[in-house]
Amino acid sequence: xxxxxxxxxxxxxxxxxxxxxxxxxxxxxxxxxxxxxxxxxxxxxxxxxxxxxxxxxxxxxxxxxxxxxxxxxxxxxxxxxxxxxxxxxxxxxxxxxxxxxxxxxxxxxxxxxxxxxxxxxxxxxxxxxxxxxxxxxxxxxxxxxxxxxxxxxxxxxxxxxxxxxxxxxxxxxxxxxxxxxxxxxxxxxxxxxxxxxxxxxxxxxxxxxxxxxxxxxxxxxxxxxxxxxxxxxxxxxxxxxxxxxxxxxxxxxxxxxxxxxxxx
Amino acid sequence: xxxxxxxxxxxxxxxxxxxxxxxxxxxxxxxxxxxxxxxxxxxxxxxxxxxxxxxxxxxxxxxxxxxxxxxxxxxxxxxxxxxxxxxxxxxxxxxxxxxxxxxxxxxxxxxxxxxxxxxxxxxxxxxxxxxxxxxxxxxxxxxxxxxxxxxxxxxxxxxxxxxxxxxxxxxxxxxxxxxxxxxxxxxxxxxxxxxxxxxxxxxxxxxxxxxxxxxxxxxxxxxxxxxxxxxxxxxxxxxxxxxxxxxxxxxxxxxxxxxxxxxxxxxxxxxxxxxxxxxxxxxxxxxxxxxxxxxxxxxxxxxxxxxxxxxxxxxxxxxxxxxxxxxxx
Numbered sequence: 300x301x302x303x304x305x306x307x308x309x310x311x312x313x314x315x316x317x318x319x320x321x322x323x324x325x326x327x328x329x330x331x332x333x334x335x336x337x338x339x340x341x342x343x344x345x346x347x348x349x350x351x352x353x354x355x356x357x358x359x360x361x362x363x364x365x366x367x368x369x370x371x372x373x374x375x376x377x378x379x380x381x382x383x384x385x386x387x388x389x390x391x392x393x394x395x396x397x398x399x400x401x402x403x404x405x406x407x408x409x410x411x412x413x414x415x416x417x418x419x420x421x422x423x424x425x426x427x428x429x430x431x432x433x434x435x436x437x438x439x440x441x442x443x444x445x446x447x448x449x450x451x452x453x454x455x456x457x458x459x460x461x462x463x464x465x466x467x468x469x470x471x472x473x474x475x476x477x478x479x480x481x482x483x484x485x486x487x488x489x490x491x492x493x494x495x496x497x498x499x500x501x502x503x504x505x506x507x508x509x510x511x512x513x514x515x516x517x518x519x520x521x522x523x524x525x526x527x528x529x530x531x532x533x534x535x536x537x538x539x540x541x542x543x544x545x546x547x548x549x550x551x552x553x554x555x556x557x558x559x560x561x562x563x
Numbered sequence: 564x565x566x567x568x569x570x571x572x573x574x575x576x577x578x579x580x581x582x583x584x585x586x587x588x589x590x591x592x593x594x595x596x597x598x599x600x601x602x603x604x605x606x607x608x609x610x611x612x613x614x615x616x617x618x619x620x621x622x623x624x625x626x627x628x629x630x631x632x633x634x635x636x637x638x639x640x641x642x643x644x645x646x647x648x649x650x651x652x653x654x655x656x657x658x659x660x661x662x663x664x665x666x667x668x669x670x671x672x673x674x675x676x677x678x679x680x681x682x683x684x685x686x687x688x689x690x691x692x693x694x695x696x697x698x699x700x701x702x703x704x705x706x707x708x709x710x711x712x713x714x715x716x717x718x719x720x721x722x723x724x725x726x727x728x729x730x731x732x733x734x735x736x737x738x739x740x741x742x743x744x745x746x747x748x749x750x751x752x753x754x755x756x757x758x759x760x761x762x763x764x765x766x767x768x769x770x771x772x773x774x775x776x777x778x779x780x781x782x783x784x785x786x787x788x789x790x791x792x793x794x795x796x797x798x799x800x801x802x803x804x805x806x807x808x809x810x811x812x813x814x815x816x817x818x819x820x821x822x823x824x825x826x827x828x829x830x831x832x833x834x835x836x837x838x839x840x841x842x843x844x845x846x847x848x849x850x851x852x853x854x855x856x857x858x859x860x861x862x863x864x865x866x867x868x869x870x871x872x873x874x875x876x877x878x879x880x881x882x883x884x885x886x887x888x889x890x891x892x
Contacts, residue, residue, distance in 0.1 A: 314675065318667055391663065395658055397679050399655075399658070400676060401647060402680070
């Protein structure tokens with residue numbers, strides 16, 4: 300497949316995703332509303348009792364904003380968009396019409412991933428812009444993160460959402476059902492992953508939890524007894540990278556396999 | 564084109580679609596059973612069969628949407644699946660009902676398919692919309708389209724490939740009579756003016772008879788017969804006449820003494836089976852007419868009985884059912 304065709308197909312996939320108003324609106328809401336609420340509530344608390352509550356912005360605000368965006372709500376938006384990209388053609392019944400063009404099924408699958416990541420990044424960039432404004436405008440004299448910290452936070456947010464989005468594309472292509480993929484992935488991300496990492500008897504096998512591998516690269520501490528990298532399970536950078544690569548390889552391969560072999 | 568010519572199988576490449584021994588099984592069930600099909604280029608070809616006969620399965624197999632269990636197939640002279648990509652480059656298809664991303668406009672839906680077909684295809688979007696009369700509504704969301712508009716948008720999507728072969732599965736489903744008429748005219752224009760081959764699967768016999776040049780009748784996964792529509796239907800039957808007389812009772816009495824094999828009343832008038840020397844049924848009809856007129860009986864209508872594809876289809880499928888019952892017994 301030539302670069303021109305690939306670019307055109309990614310553009311077409313992006314068109315399908317960004318025109319799905321419901322998914323886009325929910326993704327933006329998921330990313331923006333918690334951040335806005337966080338800054339509004341923190342600013343209100345600080346103004347009513349500055350002695351007890353620090354400023355909403357500054358370094359503390361930055362750490363909380365990154366946590367909200369990169370660890371909780373950004374991945375949820377990535378799952379929403381990723382599952383739509385993976386199962387959208389099958390759900391609309393147009394997958395067969397794309398197969399009939401003669402284009403390889405593998406190519407049809409492959410172009411979904413960058414399109415979904417591109418839209419996810421647009422959404423989280425909007426969130427990061429809000430976070431940046433909040434961190435600096437609501438610092439109230441407190442120290443603020445430098446440019447390197449802000450870039451680290453951005454890089455981590457983009458990494459976290461891209462990996463989860465790609466896994467979501469693969470998983471929903473495998474199930475060919477957006478609702479099923481949504482329930483499983485959100486359940487895994489929000490409920491199963493934290494529970495598994497808290498079960499100490501699982502030992503080093505907890506390193507295989509994707510969320511832990513991603514959190515290893517977080518520039519902010521998660522506190523609450525978690526390790527220095529921000530994660531509750533200690534793992535090396537190499538292991539974290541391998542775990543992420545493994546998740547991506549497994550789910551992208553399964554998604555591609557299902558797209559290649561399913562009756563259209 | 565005669566039925567025998569079709570069975571002789573011309574040079575490879577002369578066929579738009581050609582299958583040999585094509586079989587598709589789903590577990591124990593055989594959906595298409597050793598189908599030999601020959602669809603010549605440059606005609607409208609009807610693929611007729613009752614619901615569940617295997618029409619859609621055959622189309623899906625031809626297009627690579629599902630794999631064949633055995634047999635060979637060629638599209639536009641290219642073997643599939645071996646050269647599927649090349650073959651499908653000039654094939655447009657609507658399988659079952661045309662489906663779209665409902666949240667996108669008609670034009671955007673075409674953009675999605677054009678992107679998969681190749682960079683140069685986008686330039687065909689506007690002409691394709693114009694060809695099916697959807698230019699004015701091209702920017703509306705497909706969710707707002709009527710069934711007829713979706714069918715037309717489906718054809719526009721096929722036209723993006725500038726297809727030599729269009730495969731349309733039950734294309735008139737859900738269309739009103741006006742829409743059916745428009746659709747029929749569009750298909751005829753594609754065949755006669757643009758030289759395309761149109762393969763139409765349908766259970767609507769009259770529609771196939773009006774639209775198609777040739778047809779195959781399929782039942783229970785098997786192609787029972789194929790050939791030009793006129794030959795399949797049996798054409799006119801010169802040995803049988805419909806007579807409408809001003810005095811049917813006298814006519815009936817008179818005809819019993821003429822050279823007829825049988826005569827009976829029917830809804831349309833008297834139905835007569837002629838006896839003729841040397842098979843000259845024209846002369847026999849003329850003699851019969853003269854006898855009636857000489858006897859002072861007014862002849863309002865004298866017309867050879869025309870068999871329809873529907874009669875032929877029912878004959879074939881009834882015969883199959885009877886054979887099955889005999890086997891079961």
